[in-house]
């Protein structure tokens with residue numbers, strides 16, 4: 241037993257640094273993109289008239305850092321489980337080829353989207369909302385820093401997906417890494433408050449099966465509808481997509497000559 245704990249605590253610091261850095265780098269990159277391209281067109285794509293305050297952003301960062309710690313506590317447990325052979329994380333292509341890597345990555349994303357949709361909907365139940373999900377919805381006008389802005393119970397629910405999936409499906413290390421990058425990438429894009437997806441992601445277009453920033457921003461603004469993470473499938477099947485999604489996306493990506501020279505997420509005006 242003490243050997244397991246030793247392995248756990250020897251892996252924890254590096255995993256904590258990696259999980260924290262993953263969040264900070266992704267959110268900071270998103271902030272940089274918004275700042276650089278603000279005047280070049282992104283100002284006109286800001287989704288809400290309201291601006292997140294400095295206090296909102298501070299709360300989002302602190303809660304996200306706490307969630308990163310929770311994720312690394314779970315990641316260290318995954319490390320121990322892999323070392324013990326309880327789950328299988330492999331390296332190289334001796335046991336399975338690149339096709340397996342790609343297919344399991346796709347499967348992991350689809351499974352995660354399903355996990356997210358249903359746990360998210362459950363956390364909106366009045367009996368669960370306060371404990372699990374209220375912290376995330378304190379961000380009515382979210383920013384990229386809200387990507388992991390969860391209460392501890394919600395962070396545990398979010399973290400539980402990866403070990404549960406790994407119990408069922410052996411994964412290549414690269415596939416897990418790609419999953420983590422896609423997950424935080426889509427997450428900061430969904431929360432950044434500015435529609436950064438091209439028109440091709442709009443309803444009726446060829447990438448319409450993906451969610452967009454408008455999609456998740458409407459969830460924060462309305463407090464309901466649009467529970468999905470990467471894909472629109474579950475929302476469409478379950479009738480939970482925001483009735484205004486199509487109109488709002490098309491309006492925000494429509495070409496125009498708006499000049500709104502306020503810096504992104506700056507200014508305390510509500």
Ligand SMILES: [Zn+2]
Nearest residue numbers: 360364373459
């Ligand atoms: Zn929600």
Ligand SMILES: [Zn+2]
Nearest residue numbers: 376431456460
């Ligand atoms: Zn959100």
